[in-house]
Structures are given as C-alpha cells and as structure tokens.
Amino acid sequence: MIVSELPMNPSVQDVLAAAERAAGLDDHGGDGFRESLGGVVRLLNEDADLPAERRAAAFGQLVEVLAGRLRLVEDDRRHPGIGREEVTAPLIVIGFGRSGTTFLHSIIAADPDNRAPAYWEVARPSPPPGLAAADDPRIALGDRDIESWLADLPGFITQHPYWDQGGSALMECEGFLVYDLRNHYPIQLSKIPYGTSWVADRDDDVVRYEFHRWFLKHLQYGAPPRRWALKGVDHQFHLAGLRAVYPDARLVWAHRDPVQVCGSLLAVISMLIRGTGKMGDPAEFARAWLDRQGELVDGILADPFAADPAICHVRYPDLVSDPVGTVRGVYDHFGLPVTAEFERRARAWLDAPENRPDRHGKWTYALAEYGLDEDDIDARFAGYRERFGV
Known part of the structure; x- marks a missing residue:
C-alpha cells in the first residue's frame, strides 16, 4: 500500500509524493492548498496524544483527498468540455x-x-x-x-x-x-x-x-x-x-x-x-x-x-x-x-x-x-x- 510507505512523521513533500504515487499523476492544479496542507501536517506530527495508528490513518485519508484532486486536474485535461460547462x-x-x-x-x-x-x-x-x-x-x-x-x-x-x-x-x-x-x-x-x-x-x-x-x-x-x-x-x-x-x-x-x-x-x-x-x-x-x-x-x-x-x-x-x-x-x-x-x-x-x-x-x-x-x-x-x- 502506497500510504504505508510514508515515514512516521512525514513532511509535506512526503505526503504530496504519496498522493502522486497513488494517482499516478503529478499536476496538482496550482499551489493554493499548500499552506493548509502544511498546517494539517504539523498538527498530525505535533499532537503527542494522537496514537500512531490514528496518525497513520489520518495521513492516509489526507493522501486520498490529494490523489482525488490530482485526478480532477487530469479529468480537465482528458475532457476539455469540463472547462466549457456553464453553471x-x-x-x-x-x-x-x-x-x-x-x-x-x-x-x-x-x-x-x-x-x-x-x-x-x-x-x-x-x-x-x-x-x-x-x-x-x-x-x-x-x-x-x-x-x-x-x-x-x-x-x-x-x-x-x-x-x-x-x-x-x-x-x-x-x-x-x-x-x-x-x-x-x-x-x-x-x-x-x-x-x-x-x-x-x-x-x-x-x-x-x-x-x-x-x-x-x-x-x-x-x-x-x-x-x-x-x-x-x-x-x-x-x-x-x-x-x-x-x-x-x-x-x-x-x-x-x-x-x-x-x-x-x-x-x-x-x-x-x-x-x-x-x-x-x-x-x-x-x-x-x-x-x-x-x-x-x-x-x-x-x-x-x-x-x-x-x-x-x-x-x-x-x-x-x-x-x-x-x-x-x-x-x-x-x-x-x-x-x-x-x-x-x-x-x-x-x-x-x-x-x-x-x-x-x-x-x-x-x-x-x-x-x-x-x-x-x-x-x-x-x-x-x-x-x-x-
């Protein structure tokens, strides 16, 4: 499992790399999310009361969300009509x-x-x-x-x-x-x-x-x-x-x-x-x-x-x-x-x-x-x- 490859206290780059491996993609569609990503990574690494298994599960879910974002960006490339949709x-x-x-x-x-x-x-x-x-x-x-x-x-x-x-x-x-x-x-x-x-x-x-x-x-x-x-x-x-x-x-x-x-x-x-x-x-x-x-x-x-x-x-x-x-x-x-x-x-x-x-x-x-x-x-x-x- 890709998430299991994360170190015990992963960095932002470790998490991003795990998401890229999970999705097989590397275009995150901009950097606006990275400040918040840094915040949640610090939270999980610094919470001494968080059991190791809970920390691993949290990082795993975070990787899933970021992999989902990568797939959305790829969908834009595969389906140009998405960008032409009108709401x-x-x-x-x-x-x-x-x-x-x-x-x-x-x-x-x-x-x-x-x-x-x-x-x-x-x-x-x-x-x-x-x-x-x-x-x-x-x-x-x-x-x-x-x-x-x-x-x-x-x-x-x-x-x-x-x-x-x-x-x-x-x-x-x-x-x-x-x-x-x-x-x-x-x-x-x-x-x-x-x-x-x-x-x-x-x-x-x-x-x-x-x-x-x-x-x-x-x-x-x-x-x-x-x-x-x-x-x-x-x-x-x-x-x-x-x-x-x-x-x-x-x-x-x-x-x-x-x-x-x-x-x-x-x-x-x-x-x-x-x-x-x-x-x-x-x-x-x-x-x-x-x-x-x-x-x-x-x-x-x-x-x-x-x-x-x-x-x-x-x-x-x-x-x-x-x-x-x-x-x-x-x-x-x-x-x-x-x-x-x-x-x-x-x-x-x-x-x-x-x-x-x-x-x-x-x-x-x-x-x-x-x-x-x-x-x-x-x-x-x-x-x-x-x-x-x-």
Whole structure:
C-alpha cells in the first residue's frame, strides 16, 4: 500500500509524493492548498496524544483527498468540455447548521428540474459522475464510507437522520472545498481530529468560489442539463465572493432561533470532537465557540450583501409548519414555477415514513452541559434575532 510507505512523521513533500504515487499523476492544479496542507501536517506530527495508528490513518485519508484532486486536474485535461460547462442560476440554500437547511434542501431537490449533489459524487468525483452508470460502484463505496463513519459515532444518526441514505445522501458545498483544503468536512476527513485549526485563513473569497465552480463543473459534465440545488452552512459568511462568482445565484437563507441553533450545534460539534480527538473542558470550549459565532454574526450584520433584497429569507417555524407552502414562497420569490409534478414529489417525500425527522429517535441536548443558558445566547445574538425575525 502506497500510504504505508510514508515515514512516521512525514513532511509535506512526503505526503504530496504519496498522493502522486497513488494517482499516478503529478499536476496538482496550482499551489493554493499548500499552506493548509502544511498546517494539517504539523498538527498530525505535533499532537503527542494522537496514537500512531490514528496518525497513520489520518495521513492516509489526507493522501486520498490529494490523489482525488490530482485526478480532477487530469479529468480537465482528458475532457476539455469540463472547462466549457456553464453553471447558471443555481438555487443555493444557506444558513447556520441546525436551521432546517437540510430539510429545505431535500424538498427543493425533489423538483425534477433540479439536481443536488450526492455524497458518492463528491467523495469520488473522478471520473466525472455525469458519465456514470446507475450502478456505478462508487455508490456502494459511498454507502460503506458512511456506515463506517456512523459506526465510530454512536448516536450521530439521530441528529442527522439523512445520512441513512448512504452514498446517495445529499451533500453540502463544504465537501467540495475539501479538495482545496479549505474545509474540514467530518466524513471526508474523519480521521483527522475535528475542531482543530489547520485551515489557512485566506482572505480570497473569490478564489474560494472559483474553486467551488470548478468542482461543480466536474459534477455537471456529461449529465442532462438541470438547475443545481445546493446547500452550504458557511455561505452566509462569504457573500461577496459568492456573488462575485455566481451573480445570478438564487440564495435561500434559512433562519432559526439562535438558542436552538447554538444548543444543537454545540452538541453536534462536541460529538464529532470526542469521536476524533480530545474535547477538553466543555464549558471553556463552549464559551470560545460562542464568542467565535458571535464574531461571525457581527460580520453578517455589517455585510451590505446580507441586505440584498434578492435573497429569499425563510423562518424555521414557517418551514416546519408548512413546508410545501414555504417552498412555494421561495419559488414565487424567484419567479420559478411550482409544477404539479414537483408538488406531488415534494408531498410524497414529506409523507414517506423513511423521511420522518425522528426516524432514528429524538435528538436532545442541553445548554447546561456547556455552562451556558438561554440568556447568554439571547444577549449575544440579539441583533441577529431582530434583523431576521427569529
């Protein structure tokens, strides 16, 4: 196995060379990812508490991601048409995790005129998924990925039941950015300790979304033309770059009471961290995390792009009480038709027992576990609540 040839504490060049051997290729498509690569290599080499087998597994997963990037660059060479693909007016659900974004995305994805990326496509995007057959073996490999990941995180399926769709589960845009090492997505990089700061803080959001579009073109190539239905939980922090690259994007911003969002997110992130690394003091972690979220929200409130009237805002209570009516309102906002077939599929999806949000049990959490109470969050996010009516 090529990864087993890595030394115990590999250098950046060792990792790159292993990826090149794995892919049989050597064109990485630029150097923008190397600063983040240096960060994760240092993290893994310097973490004295990381067992040797976990360190080896993490480096192995990193090599797989970089080999995937090499294959994408090679696909560009083999299929010049990829670069000529046009991504036109995508529907993009944005908003904090735990705000109903996946629920909303799932309903929009039921529209036969839309196409949403699946996990298997993002996890193994080469050769272009648009050229794949219905029984492509990458789908089964995606099923096994998620089964293995969930087995390491008992109870996680309760908080995100959509993962029971395996390799066909809808994927977030953050998964695209793994190949530029701009995001630590918990499945694709599940062996690397979660919650650690190794991604380089690069002030180049236009480049971020140029990479996003480049990746999306790979997914699109060879497939019947349909409108993209996307979802990302970080887009609201990068609106200027998003608009620069996708000026015609139809943005749907989901909002929920910050008390509910923060409590649920803390529980999710804590589970991920405990599953792959070390948590430390929960109250200290929660306070630092809350401070960071507050800074991000302050940035949103000061961002003129957040006031763009072209954005369609959706409140979580409205989405839950009348999902089809809410989506109809989204479509009306953008002047899109809600066809009879779309409404039939949306209602069928909502009525199906296998799509019930509590099908794996009720997700519970408590702020008190993190030394916080509702007043802490209410005070910190008062501006957000007032601005967006939650």
